[in-house]
Amino acid sequence: MDFIExxxxxxxxxxxxxVLPEALDLRVIQAASTALQEGISDIILIGNQAKILLTxxxxxxxxxxxxxSETTQKRTEYSVAFYELRKAKGMTLAQAKELMxxxxxxxxxxxxxxxxxxxxxxxxxxxxxxxxxxxxxxKAARDVKLVSTFFxxxxxxxxxxxxxxxxxxxxxxxxxxxxEQLSEIxxxxxxxxxxxxxxxxxxxMLSYSTFGSARNTLTEKVVQATRLAKKKNPDLLIDGEMQVxxxxxxxxxxxKMPNSYVAGKANVLIFPDLNAGNIGYKLTERMAKANxxxxxxxxxxxxxxxxxxxxxxxxxxxxIAITAVQAQG
Numbered sequence: 001m002d003f004i005e006x007x008x009x010x011x012x013x014x015x016x017x018x019v020l021p022e023a024l025d026l027r028v029i030q031a032a033s034t035a036l037q038e039g040i041s042d043i044i045l046i047g048n049q050a051k052i053l054l055t056x057x058x059x060x061x062x063x064x065x066x067x068x069s070e071t072t073q074k075r076t077e078y079s080v081a082f083y084e085l086r087k088a089k090g091m092t093l094a095q096a097k098e099l100m101x102x103x104x105x106x107x108x109x110x111x112x113x114x115x116x117x118x119x120x121x122x123x124x125x126x127x128x129x130x131x132x133x134x135x136x137x138x139k140a141a142r143d144v145k146l147v148s149t150f151f152x153x154x155x156x157x158x159x160x161x162x163x164x165x166x167x168x169x170x171x172x173x174x175x176x177x178x179x180e181q182l183s184e185i186x187x188x189x190x191x192x193x194x195x196x197x198x199x200x201x202x203x204x205m206l207s208y209s210t211f212g213s214a215r216n217t218l219t220e221k222v223v224q225a226t227r228l229a230k231k232k233n234p235d236l237l238i239d240g241e242m243q244v245x246x247x248x249x250x251x252x253x254x255x256k257m258p259n260s261y262v263a264g265k266a267n268v269l270i271f272p273d274l275n276a277g278n279i280g281y282k283l284t285e286r287m288a289k290a291n292x293x294x295x296x297x298x299x300x301x302x303x304x305x306x307x308x309x310x311x312x313x314x315x316x317x318x319x320i321a322i323t324a325v326q327a328q329g
């Protein structure tokens with residue numbers, strides 16, 4: 001059973017309510033239909049029902065809950081709650097009411113008020129337009145210092161990672177994390193690998209240098225981040241700085257880092273900045289024909305996940321399953 005099928009089976013065991021605010025996008029409608037037919041989750045679509053059904057055509061949306069954020073009675077309730085959350089930042093009640101017309105903001109308030117369990121956006125909206133309201137409304141979990149993102153890369157016929165499954169982070173949110181932030185991204189990603197996938201994390205802190213082969217501010221950041229992560233969680237298998245071939249290829253690891261328990265065995269790759277992370281996942285997706293699920297957020301109080309605007313309907317189904325499993329706790 002491949003990775004996404006495992007996620008689907010877990011999701012079916014304890015169905016959650018997933019909000020899809022981009023309900024006029026045909027890919028989203030197709031994914032909603034598949035999720036409902038396969039029993040992966042309950043689906044809440046935000047938008048005008050007539051327009052959604054017209055767009056859907058022959059696509060079966062039986063069982064979907066459709067809520068129009070502009071006409072529902074919940075809009076008033078959510079507007080007041082949103083105003084209370086943001087009034088210290090200068091939000092007025094009139095502004096809150098206007099923003100509650102926006103399906104993404106409305107969906108976030110559904111989560112905040114306990115009327116849904118997870119949300120997925122990004123097929124149409126940018127990452128910023130998805131994560132900004134998430135941070136304003138749902139906010140970070142209490143024990144989290146930094147919200148970050150990851151991709152699950154499921155690579156066919158691949159000897160690396162866990163049967164071709166690797167976690168890449170951060171690929172979508174933190175542009176240039178300092179050493180402290182990079183250590184938090186590493187720790188969060190390790191927890192995700194263990195809790196979401198049930199796989200023991202083996203974490204490589206990536207750089208263009210391996211164990212001091214180059215020394216400057218870029219490599220030193222990764223060295224310091226590795227030290228901090230080890231200090232915070234001494235039991236975690238984490239090492240760096242290292243080049244990506246040393247992280248994945250045992251033959252290279254034996255030459256460059258013969259005493260490392262991580263090198264050649266890594267299943268969690270932590271990139272030093274957003275340039276590297278975004279380039280890395282897209283190269284892997286296109287050149288290795290990998291299934292890239294994400295960007296998935298980690299560290300928010302409720303699961304809210306972003307999509308690539310180039311995603312396919314089947315990608316959205318996969319993220320629905322992942323989000324539902326995250327919502328199970």
